[in-house]
Amino acid sequence: MRAGLGEGAPEWVRTHYGDPIREQRALARGEAAAPLGDRGVVAVSGEDRLSWLDSITSQQVVALAPGESTELLILDPQGRIEHAAGVVDDGATTWLIADAGDVAPLAKWLTMMRFRSRVEVAVRDDLLVVGEVPGGAAEEAVRARSVIVWTDPWASVTPGGWQYAVAPAHPGAERAWSEALVPRDAAEQVRALPLAGTIAADALRVAAWRPRWSREVDDRAIPHEADWLRSAVHLNKGCYRGQETVAKVHNLGHPPRRLVMLHLDGSDSVLPEPGAPVLAGDAEAGHVTSSALHHELGPIALALVSRRTPGDAALEVEAGGTRIAAAQEIIVPADAGATAEVPRLTRLSRRPLATDR
Incomplete structure (x- = not known):
């Protein structure tokens, strides 16, 4: 199957090669490679590239060493996520790896933001x-x-980042994952290896609670909701677009939604699509962002739900006319944010009056 892959992916790149579960196991063991036709590359060159990217994105990259990897977000003025990319520099070029649907928009936005920068x-x-x-x-x-x-x-958690998840063992700590940029004229040699499709790769991502632009981002997503401060935001760097919202929510407020892992009842053999409603009783609490059939965990999903949804609420997912029972595993807790220790002022009503003296 090739549905969901970006334009221009080689003909032999697939969402799966016949057995996604077997491919997933081989990929997890490091015995298979996954050609990611749903990913693409933007190259940024020029002597100002790192300082320029540092000034317009959420991540501190000005001193990024050759071969060092990180991740960045580009936010709108209200702090909502517009673009996301993995970042690695080779000393002459900064390579941005993004979801296929975001490659052209990301490149266009960066081009418009060059001004007089030498990039x-x-x-x-x-x-x-x-x-x-x-x-x-x-x-x-x-x-x-x-x-x-x-x-x-x-x-x-990257330097300057912050983790909201309070799980005793974060599944992301076990996520060993790399993405190599291979010239198309050498890619046929990769074809000779045992291969896994994008379905297998995405299942490993979902199990690690790892957010993705093409799945967990909608027109109102902010980084805090998906615990993306963990790897893509530097809280102590200089000013950038959207920083005020990042700081306010982290220090004084709470994200309006929170990411959860859902362990789904697999008895009906129905896997919900992204966008499927998540229900708490008869009320809609949120929606599924990603779903997968994991080789160990079974059917799982990531979902964004309202912050007010109780952490112990019995949830269901509506898919194809069927309600699927879903056990909720909290990733971002309802009290995430509000980390600043703001001193409380004495209430005026408690100040001694002159007549009391």
Whole structure:
């Protein structure tokens, strides 16, 4: 199957190769490579590239060392997410890896923001993004043919970041994941490896609670809702567009929605599509953003629900006329944010009056 892949992906790149569960197991063991036709590349060159990207994005990249990986978001003035990209620099070019549907819009926005900065922006359709688990048998073969490799920073809280999840063992800590940029003329050699489709790669992502632009982002998403401050936001860097909202919600407020993991009842063999309503009783609490059939966890999903949805609420997902029972695992708690210790002022009514003296 090729549905959901970006335009221009090689003919042999697939969402699956016949058995997504088997492919997923092989990918998790590092024994398969995943050609990601749903990912693309934007290259930023020029001597101002890092300082310029630092000034317009959520991440501190001005001192990014060659080969070092990170992640950034581009926000609108109200702090809503517009673009997201993995970032790695080679000393001459900064490579941005984005979901296929965001590659052209991201490149267009960056081009409009150049002004007098000494930078050049280009979409690199000549490169194929190949995902793999480091340390496995497929790693050496993929990396030998790559221009550069981005390592997903989701495995830990990045410098300047913040984690809202309070789980004793964050599943992201076990996410070893890299994406190699392979020239299309060398990609046929990748084809000779054991391959996994994008369905398998996405199932591993969902199990790690890892947000994605094409799934967890809508027209009102802010980073806090998906715990994206963990890897894509530097809270102590200089000013950038949307920073005021990031700071206000983190220090003084709460995100209006929160990301949850749903463990779905698989007895009906129905996997909900993104956008499927999440119900608390008869009230709609939110919607599914991603779903997957995991090789160990079974049917799972990520969903954005209202902050006011109780953490112990019995939830259901409506899919194809069927209500699927869903056990909620909290990722972003309802009290996320409001981290500033604001001193409380003495109430005027409690101040001693002159007549009391």
